[in-house]
Amino acid sequence: MTQGPDAPRGAAPAARPPRPSLLASPWPRLALVAAAFAAWYFVFPSALSLGITLMLLAGWATAWDLLGGWTGQASLGHAAFVGLGAYTVGVTAANFDLAPWWAALLAMAAAALLALLWGRLTFGLRGAYFVLSTIAIAEILRLVAINERRLTGGAVGLFIFDLQEPFGLDLFSRHVEFWFSLGYLLLVLVVVALVTRGRLGYQMRAVREDEASAQAAGINPVAVKSWAFVLSAALTALGGCLYGVFLSALQPQPLFELHLSVRIALVAIIGGRGTLFGPLVGAALITLAAELFRTTFAQANLLIYGLLIVLVVLFMPRGIMGELERRVVRRRYAKSARG
Amino acid sequence: MPRALEAEGVTVRFGGLVAVNGVSLALDEGAILGLIGPNGAGKSTLFNALTGYVKARGQVSFYGRRVDRLQPYARTRLGMGRTFQIERPFEGLTVLENVLIPAFLRAAGPAEAERVAYAALEQVGLADRALQPSSDLNLARRRRLELAKALAVQPKVLFLDELMAGLNPPALKEMIGFVRSLADSGLAIIMVEHIMEAVTELCEEVIVLAFGEKIAHGTPQVVMNDERVVEAYLGGADE
Amino acid sequence: MEGLAPFLQNLSGGLLIGGIYALIGVGLSLIFGVMRVINFAHGEFVMLGMYLAIVLFVQLGLDPYVSLLIAAPAGFLVGMVVQRLVIARLVDIPGDSTLLVTLGLGLVISNVLFLVFGAEPKSIYLPYATRTVMLAGIRLPVAQLIAGGVTLVLITGLWLLLTRTELGRAVRATAQNRLGAELVGIDTPRIHALVFGVGMALAMAAGVILAPLLFAIPTAGASYTLKAFVVTVLGGLGSVPGAIGGGLLLGVVEFMGASYLSSGYRDAYGLFAFLLVLLLRPEGLFGRTVKRV
Numbered sequence: 001m002t003q004g005p006d007a008p009r010g011a012a013p014a015a016r017p018p019r020p021s022l023l024a025s026p027w028p029r030l031a032l033v034a035a036a037f038a039a040w041y042f043v044f045p046s047a048l049s050l051g052i053t054l055m056l057l058a059g060w061a062t063a064w065d066l067l068g069g070w071t072g073q074a075s076l077g078h079a080a081f082v083g084l085g086a087y088t089v090g091v092t093a094a095n096f097d098l099a100p101w102w103a104a105l106l107a108m109a110a111a112a113l114l115a116l117l118w119g120r121l122t123f124g125l126r127g128a129y130f131v132l133s134t135i136a137i138a139e140i141l142r143l144v145a146i147n148e149r150r151l152t153g154g155a156v157g158l159f160i161f162d163l164q165e166p167f168g169l170d171l172f173s174r175h176v177e178f179w180f181s182l183g184y185l186l187l188v189l190v191v192v193a194l195v196t197r198g199r200l201g202y203q204m205r206a207v208r209e210d211e212a213s214a215q216a217a218g219i220n221p222v223a224v225k226s227w228a229f230v231l232s233a234a235l236t237a238l239g240g241c242l243y244g245v246f247l248s249a250l251q252p253q254p255l256f257e258l259h260l261s262v263r264i265a266l267v268a269i270i271g272g273r274g275t276l277f278g279p280l281v282g283a284a285l286i287t288l289a290a291e292l293f294r295t296t297f298a299q300a301n302l303l304i305y306g307l308l309i310v311l312v313v314l315f316m317p318r319g320i321m322g323e324l325e326r327r328v329v330r331r332r333y334a335k336s337a338r339g
Numbered sequence: 340m341p342r343a344l345e346a347e348g349v350t351v352r353f354g355g356l357v358a359v360n361g362v363s364l365a366l367d368e369g370a371i372l373g374l375i376g377p378n379g380a381g382k383s384t385l386f387n388a389l390t391g392y393v394k395a396r397g398q399v400s401f402y403g404r405r406v407d408r409l410q411p412y413a414r415t416r417l418g419m420g421r422t423f424q425i426e427r428p429f430e431g432l433t434v435l436e437n438v439l440i441p442a443f444l445r446a447a448g449p450a451e452a453e454r455v456a457y458a459a460l461e462q463v464g465l466a467d468r469a470l471q472p473s474s475d476l477n478l479a480r481r482r483r484l485e486l487a488k489a490l491a492v493q494p495k496v497l498f499l500d501e502l503m504a505g506l507n508p509p510a511l512k513e514m515i516g517f518v519r520s521l522a523d524s525g526l527a528i529i530m531v532e533h534i535m536e537a538v539t540e541l542c543e544e545v546i547v548l549a550f551g552e553k554i555a556h557g558t559p560q561v562v563m564n565d566e567r568v569v570e571a572y573l574g575g576a577d578e
Numbered sequence: 579m580e581g582l583a584p585f586l587q588n589l590s591g592g593l594l595i596g597g598i599y600a601l602i603g604v605g606l607s608l609i610f611g612v613m614r615v616i617n618f619a620h621g622e623f624v625m626l627g628m629y630l631a632i633v634l635f636v637q638l639g640l641d642p643y644v645s646l647l648i649a650a651p652a653g654f655l656v657g658m659v660v661q662r663l664v665i666a667r668l669v670d671i672p673g674d675s676t677l678l679v680t681l682g683l684g685l686v687i688s689n690v691l692f693l694v695f696g697a698e699p700k701s702i703y704l705p706y707a708t709r710t711v712m713l714a715g716i717r718l719p720v721a722q723l724i725a726g727g728v729t730l731v732l733i734t735g736l737w738l739l740l741t742r743t744e745l746g747r748a749v750r751a752t753a754q755n756r757l758g759a760e761l762v763g764i765d766t767p768r769i770h771a772l773v774f775g776v777g778m779a780l781a782m783a784a785g786v787i788l789a790p791l792l793f794a795i796p797t798a799g800a801s802y803t804l805k806a807f808v809v810t811v812l813g814g815l816g817s818v819p820g821a822i823g824g825g826l827l828l829g830v831v832e833f834m835g836a837s838y839l840s841s842g843y844r845d846a847y848g849l850f851a852f853l854l855v856l857l858l859r860p861e862g863l864f865g866r867t868v869k870r871v
Contacts, residue, residue, distance in 0.1 A: 018804075043693055048713070062594075074674060077704075100727060109613075121853075121857060122857075124857075125856060125857075127674070128616045128674070128677060129856060131674070131677065132811070132852075132856070133853060133856055135804065135807075136808075136849045136852050136853050136856075137803075137853070138845050139804065139845070139846075139848050139849055140853075143842070143843055143845060143846045144762070146842065147840070147842040147843060212649045250865065258800055258804075259797075262681065262685070264683075266678075266682075275698075299692070300689040300690075300692045300693050301689075302685045302688075302689050303685065303686060303689035303690065303693075305682070306681075306682040306683065306684070306685030306686035306687055306689065307682070307686060308666070309678055309679070309681065309682035309685075310679055310682040310683060310686070313668065313675045313678050313682070314664070314668075314679070317671070317675060
């Protein structure tokens with residue numbers, strides 16, 4: 001039943017079954033995520049900090065995935081944006097008494113600008129060279145944070161003592177931070193859901209799969225990568241602002257470190273690159289495992305990342321959600337072919 | 340008929356090697372121009388030069404507008420659609436998504452893009468496989484997908500790079516009929532092709548390349564009887 | 579800080595540490611040149627070498643320069659096993675799977691070291707190695723001189739292996755054109771395993787000769803990996819002589835930058851050079867990389 005190119009077209013449009021559409025809604029699942037974390041607040045009131053770090057990590061990884069997964073430009077430098085966000089809040093609060101919400105906007109703008117320049121410089125590099133360049137740039141920024149003591153407090157760090165309160169909310173309260181983090185995670189998921197279902201999202205996929213073919217579809221790969229990087233960086237920096245307030249004591253070591261960049265990237269890759277919920281699943285899995293083995297591994301919890309990434313690369317190269325989605329796609333096609 | 344594409348003195352150098360040497364050509368709306376020649380004659384390179392994938396000297400005009408300094412994507416946006424000799428589906432995506440991507444170029448939003456994509460898939464007879472992962476398609480269907488992708492940008496000039504190669508006789512016949520119907524609808528088509536049946540049936544005009552140079556130009560019948568052409572093919576055969 | 583003597587002092591210091599960088603980088607470069615694999619666990623193998631030297635010194639009182647004879651073969655074996663069990667399964671898959679798997683491997687190694695040895699820095703105290711000798715007004719630490727000597731011997735050995743032996747010819751053929759090498763009967767999977775083994779042997783040897791010089795910290799591996807990348811990109815990914823030049827250059831750049839500009843940015847100078855080379859001359863400073871024919 002091969003229907004050839006010159007078979008009569010439009011012969012019986014009325015008899016055609018409804019065309020399957022790609023525009024299935026992600027909103028019910030997003031609502032489920034929101035409900036699950038809201039339940040966390042009431043069920044585990046003693047584990048709010050854990051919830052906050054989980055949601056921030058998931059948010060960063062989801063934001064990373066815009067560039068690393070959907071657009072296929074894996075970065076090992078995203079800690080730079082976390083650090084940039086945290087330090088922007090800290091520096092502006094200490095020196096100019098700037099309100100944290102203005103600092104957040106400033107941080108996002110600065111991150112976007114940095115991403116634009118960074119991309120301009122490195123998007124010409126391919127594959128491993130791009131990855132290496134992201135490490136190098138993030139390392140240089142870390143060294144700047146350590147050495148420019150007047151601004152950042154150097155290796156000793158910077159403390160956030162005092163912040164203006166939005167609507168009278170104490171930002172240093174774990175309760176407030178929990179809801180802000182949930183809001184942040186949902187914001188990132190909504191942005192990624194909207195972007196990836198639209199024009200830019202498909203352009204990103206095209207650039208990831210094959211740049212020459214993307215050009216033949218009228219897509220400017222550099223522009224698409226730049227947009228993905230800018231969005232990814234701004235969203236990561238916003239989460240960095242929250243993290244800065246959460247930590248209150250900012251030091252270059254954990255904030256700008258290669259290890260944080262690696263964690264963000266691996267969480268997304270383990271969960272499934274280029275899937276909306278993969279990074280969240282990866283973050284949840286890693287956090288759960290780290291909690292289970294907390295006493296055994298103590299501070300060596302990156303061991304879990306190492307083991308999981310090796311297993312995922314060997315046995316589930318698309319990541320957990322990636323393999324699941326692949327299966328769903330195959331099953332849906334089988335169903336549509338039968339029906 | 341308005342002039343759709345015009346190229347003058349197109350030259351491509353790879354290091355010391357001259358892959359294409361001063362080739363000129365012209366193509367009118369609704370016409371089909373064939374580009375033939377032995378392996379390594381520079382046909383695909385000329386294609387890549389015209390569509391912007393390799394650096395070239397010379398002039399290329401699209402409906403009177405100079406495009407030779409534009410990036411490939413900008414030429415696509417003006418209306419130069421192309422297929423690749425080795426099909427390049429977006430492997431990780433479904434058939435529909437593959438066509439959705441070029442369809443977005445002229446669509447106002449996702450819903451319209453999906454309509455355009457389905458229209459292109461229906462034209463090539465792949466609509467019933469819309470949800471299949473593109474990596475699962477066989478060669479003939481990948482070829483059709485390649486064509487659907489090129490059509491989804493709604494081009495005015497279509498570059499077909501060995502679209503017929505490897506097709507079995509019935510599929511070849513179908514494809515020839517389809518390309519003819521595209522030209523009849525006003526599309527200008529330029530095709531690199533090894534399958535002589537397709538060339539003689541479709542092309543009013545043929546350009547023969549050998550060692551990067553244009554050695555003959557005319558109707559398929561005239562060109563195939565040209566002494567230099569025969570020599571080029573025989574000479575190329577024992578390489 | 580003016581005058582010739584401090585300059586020569588910095589130069590010699592840079593060259594000596596640069597020799598070790600070269601030793602680390604040359605393994606990474608060799609592996610990339612032959613297998614097209616970027617080994618993100620390279621620095622962790624250096625740390626493995628350092629801790630092996632420390633264990634042998636503390637438990638058996640073995641001089642680290644003697645434990646080279648154990649560490650290098652151990653590295654070779656471990657490298658072969660890792661290549662056969664993990665990397666061989668991924669080497670033909672396009673994309674970043676080998677990069678990720680070696681990154682994961684590095685995390686596993688550094689965190690296991692952390693679990694076994696704890697976070698506090700460890701070192702070896704060798705009385706004779708802490709001495710310095712004066713040569714034409716330049717102070718040269720003995721441990722660094724020995725390190726330089728060992729590096730010279732190892733790299734010369736590698737060079738002879740690659741250029742003077744049948745095996746070396748097979749390795750170079752595999753690097754230049756894997757398919758062609760297979761067509762003339764070279765067992766390229768075996769070559770890959772050997773090359774990965776040799777790369778890891780060099781990395782662990784570098785760790786051993788670093789043990790008397792620097793403190794060992796389980797998590798320091800990543801920074802050695804980074805140094806190795808810088809070295810190989812400076813010299814051209816895949817080029818063995820390039821890695822030597824790149825290593826020496828990196829050592830000198832760091833020393834000079836630290837003493838004439840700002841010591842806080844010591845690690846940044848190499849990274850700047852790295853970025854500049856990556857962006858302006860991705861084939862490296864020293865000639866051509868091994869390219870497919």
